[in-house]
Amino acid sequence: MLTDEKSKVIPLRVGMTTHRVPDPGVLVIFGATGDLTHRKLMPALFDLFCDGKLPQGFSVVGFARREKSNEQFRGEMRAAADEFARNKPGDSDRWDEFSQGLYYHRAEFHESQGYASLGELLKQIDAARGTRGNRLFYLATAPEYYALIVQQLGAADLCKSSGWTRVIVEKPFGRDLASAHELNMQLLPTFNEPQIYRIDHYLGKETVQNVMAFRFGNTIFEPIWNRNYIDHVQITAAESVGVEDRGGYYDKAGALRDMVQSHLLQLVSLTAMEPPVSFDSNAVHDEKVKVLRAIRPFTPERIERDIVRGQYGRGKSMLGYREEPRVDPNSSTETYVALKLNIDNWRWAGVPFCVRTGKRLQKRFTEIAIQFRAVPHPLFAREALQTVNPNALALRIQPDEGIHLRFAAKRPGQTTELREVKMDFYYKTAFGSAPGEAYETLLIDAMRGDSTLFNRKDEVEIAWSLITPVLEYWANAPAPNFPNYAAGAWGPEAADTFLQSEGREWRAA
Ligand SMILES: NC(=O)c1ccc[n+]([C@@H]2O[C@H](COP(=O)([O-])OP(=O)(O)OC[C@H]3O[C@@H](n4cnc5c(N)ncnc54)[C@H](OP(=O)(O)O)[C@@H]3O)[C@@H](O)[C@H]2O)c1
Known part of the structure; x- marks a missing residue:
């Protein structure tokens, strides 16, 4: 039976269904040292974890250019969750369990070598944590890098795997009709439309x-x-x-x-x-x-x-x-x-x-x-x-x-x-x-392969x-x-x- 924080029964929540937990997988965040990851993505992921909505073995690879170890990255992400998540890492031992699935990968977006080594890391994570080749790539970077990263993922064959692969593209998606159309054309050779999740956090x-x-x-x-x-x-x-x-x-x-x-x-x-x-x-x-x-x-x-x-x-x-x-x-x-x-x-x-x-x-x-x-x-x-x-x-x-x-x-x-x-x-x-x-809902939907709350190609272009x-x-x-x-x-x-x-x-x- 569902209760609020003070264990009082909330009649309207009784009988509410819980969603299917997604398949195990790895979320690769490009731009993982940035503001969006810090304020929104990592706190949302930790809250999903604490609410039991993430699959067993779920893992995150943070991709950015600054030098840092896994331990440093985990420390920074803990601070982010401490500040912005509903659940506080210090309140239980849940953070330790969650953070075991956090990895940092240092590379520049334009370096093909960085994607080859990312592929190796993803294979190791699959073997160690049972993530079965399922990958969700999140472009949490300035928009000028979206096309470059996707091209590099294609060149390194990371858009294909033994499991599912999907990509979340952050807002803004273009700055007018021509640039939005061009971006769609740049994404489509690597990912097909059902694999592309254009975010509008509203x-x-x-x-x-x-x-x-x-x-x-x-x-x-x-x-x-x-x-x-x-x-x-x-x-x-x-x-x-x-x-x-x-x-x-x-x-x-x-x-x-x-x-x-x-x-x-x-x-x-x-x-x-x-x-x-x-x-x-x-x-x-x-x-x-x-x-x-x-x-x-x-x-x-x-x-x-x-x-x-x-x-x-x-x-x-x-x-x-x-x-x-x-x-x-x-x-x-x-x-x-x-x-x-x-x-x-x-x-x-x-x-x-x-x-x-x-x-x-x-x-x-x-x-x-x-x-x-x-x-x-x-x-x-x-x-x-x-x-x-x-x-x-x-x-x-x-x-x-x-x-x-x-x-x-x-x-x-x-x-x-x-x-x-x-x-x-x-x-x-x-x-x-x-x-x-909102980011909790959107992340879990993308992991479950449900794009209802994301923008389709034609929707974005007609709006522009x-x-x-x-x-x-x-x-x-x-x-x-x-x-x-x-x-x-x-x-x-x-x-x-x-x-x-x-x-x-x-x-x-
Ligand atoms: N912040 C928000 O609340 C918010 C809300 C809605 C939408 N968005 C959108 O989300 C996206 C990200 O925003 P943000 O505020 O998180 O950006 P940000 O704080 O500027 O972060 C940019 C990230 O990209 C990395 N990066 C930049 N150049 C790189 C390169 N050449 N190679 C590798 N890594 C590189 C940075 O890594 P280093 O730190 O290692 O340099 C950093 O992790 C943007 O498209 C923005 O419009 C943000």
């Missing part, structure tokens, strides 16, 4: 997966999930932090590339997709791709009318974007973008999807909000209705993960006065635990084909009048007026 989030469970595991929402009942959809990914130490990367990317092309278009397609014929990876991807294909392309007129971009300036004891480390002091990179998407199909014709994302906004929150139409006939007095907004359903992705329904109720008393009330579901209260880390004309238009347009919102505000004023002009407004956090 898809690993429990609450993002719950969008499908909510829509297709219930009968009552699907009949109203269309243009007959829905006025518009709002998708917000607001961050309160600035660029932190990612200024160098971010200044070359911007909000449209960093957030909209990947995470936000994923949320749009999950919200708008038709029910797939099964939960099979290709069936789900097929439906998501149909949504992306139905999004109306951006012409120059639509870019001017339906997209607002912004950049934060100084706020109360907060630096402006152009003052951040490794950011060009004259940068025109957008840290905020709001856009209206039209999905030209039977279900969504005339229902705008209003999407916004930004850094240094007032509050951190990510949600999908379904704004329903107003009642068709005002049965109650005008004054009674004035105090309530039409129904809204919010799927809160983070923080305080949950689902909230807004509706009208009669205020107790002799007069008919309506008030807005909310019905709230919180993951943490219902299931007794906050959702796990929507975004690339906007990037090109901006690149040739006069420099925008940045900064246009203060750090800690809710974005540029123009983003409000662009919804208000249609009688709509952004939801409060």
